[in-house]
Amino acid sequence: MRAAILVEGVSDQAALRALALRRGRDLPAEGIEVVAMDGATNAARYLHDYGPAGCGVLLAGLFDEAEERFFRLGLERAGFDPGPKTEDLEELGFFVCRADLEDELIRAVGADEVLRLVVAEGEERSFRTLQRQPAMRDKSLVHQLRRMMGGRTGGKERWARLLVETVPLEQVPYPLDAVLAQLA
Structure with missing residues (x-):
């Protein structure tokens, strides 16, 4: 090395x-x-x-x-x-x-595109449940997406890889x- x-x-x-x-x-x-x-x-x-x-x-x-x-x-x-x-x-x-890796990637890909990826990955129902939680209702879409990505074991790793594979290289x-x- x-x-x-x-x-x-x-x-x-x-x-x-x-x-x-x-x-x-x-x-x-x-x-x-x-x-x-x-x-x-x-x-x-x-x-x-x-x-x-x-x-x-x-x-x-x-x-x-x-x-x-x-x-x-x-x-x-x-x-x-x-x-x-x-x-x-x-x-x-x-x-x-x-503020962190997830924030950088969500902003680069775009929150609406990340939301489409959430749907494509079969996570829409889980995400909508998270959005309805009292502590999440008034938060921005970016904040909610960041919270979803860190909510499960291995989630941050999975989403980091998916977002890097999705982001246009110039972004x-x-x-x-x-x-x-x-x-x-």
């Missing part, structure tokens, strides 16, 4: 692997591993293990907006200078999803393309 892309979980991992295939890239053949860390709170450990004090491979990463502090702290502990701004993290190859969210380009 010559490089690692550190991601929070299996949904990010599935999305990047699917996008790499769509872009004609074979990450394992390139010596690039997409590493799911089982949560951003583990960033410091993985950055240490894969960084200069560990394996010493080239690093990149993808994280949700709310988890930036864990990556920033992990980078500092691993001997990197992450700087004070999010853009400084990009210079090190670490990119933020606003792929910036952080996904940028993190793959970092290790091109």
Whole structure:
């Protein structure tokens, strides 16, 4: 392995692997591993293990907006200078999803198109039930779709892959393309 892309979980991992295939890239053949860390709170450990004090491979990463502090702290502990701004993290190859991966993908595909995909996947009844719940009634369609994707075991991974396979390549969210380009 010559490089690692550190991601929070299996949904990010599935999305990047699917996008790499769509872009004609074979990450394992390139010596690039997409590493799911089982949560951003583990960033410091993985950055240490894969960084200069560990394996010493080239690093990149993808994280949700709310988890930036864990990556920033992990980078500092691993001997990197992450700087004070999010853009400084990009210079090190670490990119933020606003607000999270699912939000990025839903906005890129379009909420109405995602809803059509929900129907095509046989999930309309379940989704309509979710929409009728008191806590969901006043939420936006994007919020409801994000909630549905994370509501079942394996759901985020499944939907991340489906949305990456659906999004037009010219509309792929910036952080996904940028993190793959970092290790091109």
